[in-house]
Amino acid sequence: MSKKIAVIGAGIAGLTCAYELQKAGHIVTVYEARSQVGGRMASREKDGFLFDIGADHLCNLYDEMKKYCTEFGIEWEPMRFLKYGITVDGKIFSPNDVLSPLSKFRLALQYFLIRNVGDFFNLNELAPHDNGDAYSFMRRRTGKQVADYFVDAFTAVYQFHRADEISTGALLGIMKSISHNKKGWDLHRTQGGMQALPNAFASRLDVRLNHEVQSVESGSQVIVDGDAYDLAVIASQATHTKWFYKNPTQKQKEILDSARYASTISVAFRVDRTKLKDTSVVWVPYVENQKISGYVNESMKGEEMIRDGKSLVCVWLHEEFAKTLLELDDEKVFEAVKKEFIEVCPWFSQEKEIENFDLERWIEAMPKFYPGSLKKAKAFIEGEGQGEQNIFLCGDYLNSPWTEGALRCGQRVAQQVMKKTSS
Numbered sequence: 001m002s003k004k005i006a007v008i009g010a011g012i013a014g015l016t017c018a019y020e021l022q023k024a025g026h027i028v029t030v031y032e033a034r035s036q037v038g039g040r041m042a043s044r045e046k047d048g049f050l051f052d053i054g055a056d057h058l059c060n061l062y063d064e065m066k067k068y069c070t071e072f073g074i075e076w077e078p079m080r081f082l083k084y085g086i087t088v089d090g091k092i093f094s095p096n097d098v099l100s101p102l103s104k105f106r107l108a109l110q111y112f113l114i115r116n117v118g119d120f121f122n123l124n125e126l127a128p129h130d131n132g133d134a135y136s137f138m139r140r141r142t143g144k145q146v147a148d149y150f151v152d153a154f155t156a157v158y159q160f161h162r163a164d165e166i167s168t169g170a171l172l173g174i175m176k177s178i179s180h181n182k183k184g185w186d187l188h189r190t191q192g193g194m195q196a197l198p199n200a201f202a203s204r205l206d207v208r209l210n211h212e213v214q215s216v217e218s219g220s221q222v223i224v225d226g227d228a229y230d231l232a233v234i235a236s237q238a239t240h241t242k243w244f245y246k247n248p249t250q251k252q253k254e255i256l257d258s259a260r261y262a263s264t265i266s267v268a269f270r271v272d273r274t275k276l277k278d279t280s281v282v283w284v285p286y287v288e289n290q291k292i293s294g295y296v297n298e299s300m301k302g303e304e305m306i307r308d309g310k311s312l313v314c315v316w317l318h319e320e321f322a323k324t325l326l327e328l329d330d331e332k333v334f335e336a337v338k339k340e341f342i343e344v345c346p347w348f349s350q351e352k353e354i355e356n357f358d359l360e361r362w363i364e365a366m367p368k369f370y371p372g373s374l375k376k377a378k379a380f381i382e383g384e385g386q387g388e389q390n391i392f393l394c395g396d397y398l399n400s401p402w403t404e405g406a407l408r409c410g411q412r413v414a415q416q417v418m419k420k421t422s423s
């Protein structure tokens with residue numbers, strides 16, 4: 001039977017869930033605090049450029065996302081070039097040139113040994129390996145060089161925190177995916193930027209923008225800011241959910257309390273296109289620089305990202321550095337980041353070659369899949385907490401990393417809702 005359902009949060013998790021529920025015949029209303037949909041998967045147009053303010057690139061192994069792109073007629077394009085770089089002593093090296101032959105051998109052995117673990121985008125499958133932290137695990141198995149220049153650097157660039165705060169289970173999932181499907185990690189984009197897919201979902205849904213939900217009360221009916229629903233899917237960041245969800249059950253409260261996030265700031269600079277070399281993403285290991293975690297050459301996205309001979313470079317920050325800047329005004333943030341960036345990017349020798357363009361602060365940039373958290377989230381998702389009092393929680397913090405994980409979480413929660421409403 002058709003139910004009246006509220007979805008709170010129009011990030012990719014909430015939008016996917018809302019779309020699937022509407023397709024199944026339910027009457028769905030989506031509430032979004034911001035003036036645009038997408039959450040951390042969004043873009044902003046400025047001076048003819050599309051600045052992807054959060055997530056920056058997609059991988060060819062994002063199979064579920066690709067299905068929606070096909071359905072909505074959104075073009076899924078490969079990036080122009082796909083080289084990665086790692087910073088050592090202020091210079092950029094290819095990953096292959098950073099490790100000694102012994103480190104390479106030990107790393108190759110690890111790749112061989114982890115053939116049968118689960119899928120990174122559903123960390124529930126990796127909960128059996130949630131037995132410690134990725135840094136210590138790899139330091140023991142492969143030595144300090146691999147731990148610092150691969151594991152810690154990868155965690156920094158994509159999670160903005162250190163590898164001792166990520167579970168071995170998550171690391172094994174990534175390693176398995178890379179070893180089984182290397183081409184799947186080729187970087188892609190959707191034409192129209194990160195905003196394209198969230199917009200396509202939203203155009204098919206009833207979305208109330210600029211509506212920051214103040215209160216959700218669960219029960220036989222769910223009351224969202226005074227309006228009654230049969231049930232609600234709360235797809236906002238856990239820290240926000242804790243603030244407006246007034247009467248969570250014990251299990252819901254525990255899972256919300258257990259979520260931790262790393263902060264960052266996406267800082268975009270406008271630069272001369274000819275200065276940018278054909279490296280797509282540069283990882284900056286923490287042992288090399290404790291402030292910048294990595295940077296992305298936006299000209300890899302094609303002509304759309306080149307205007308009057310200029311393009312953008314997007315810089316991400318380690319969480320501790322980001323936290324010192326979050327409260328400062330934009331000019332001060334640009335100034336502090338530029339000073340550090342020049343130390344780790346050999347493409348520029350003077351700050352005057354780098355023009356301030358735009359920035360976005362993210363207090364909750366990335367959930368930390370810390371040791372022990374995978375098991376906790378799995379127990380919640382598969383146990384009684386999910387759906388209690390007609391409330392379903394949804395989002396990347398529930399063992400569902402990155403845009404593809406969050407999207408799949410939306411699908412999974414829609415299935416759970418449908419199971420409950422049909423029983």
Ligand SMILES: Cc1cc2nc3c(=O)[nH]c(=O)nc-3n(C[C@H](O)[C@H](O)[C@H](O)COP(=O)(O)OP(=O)(O)OC[C@H]3O[C@@H](n4cnc5c(N)ncnc54)[C@H](O)[C@@H]3O)c2cc1C
Pocket residue numbers: 008009010011012013014031032033034037038039040041053054055056057058211212213214235236237240241244264265266316362364365366394395396397401402403404406
């Ligand atoms: C800087 C950065 C770079 C990243 N790079 C990549 C990348 O390259 N590739 C990749 O795949 N992933 C990347 N990610 C991760 C990816 O963006 C996220 O994992 C994913 O988008 C999370 O989606 P979500 O729907 O779970 O959460 P969100 O996108 O955070 O959605 C939650 C929504 O809830 C809304 N909300 C909150 N409170 C309320 C309220 N009270 N009322 C109404 N609405 C509310 C928020 O405004 C938001 O729109 C990156 C993230 C960041 C921050």
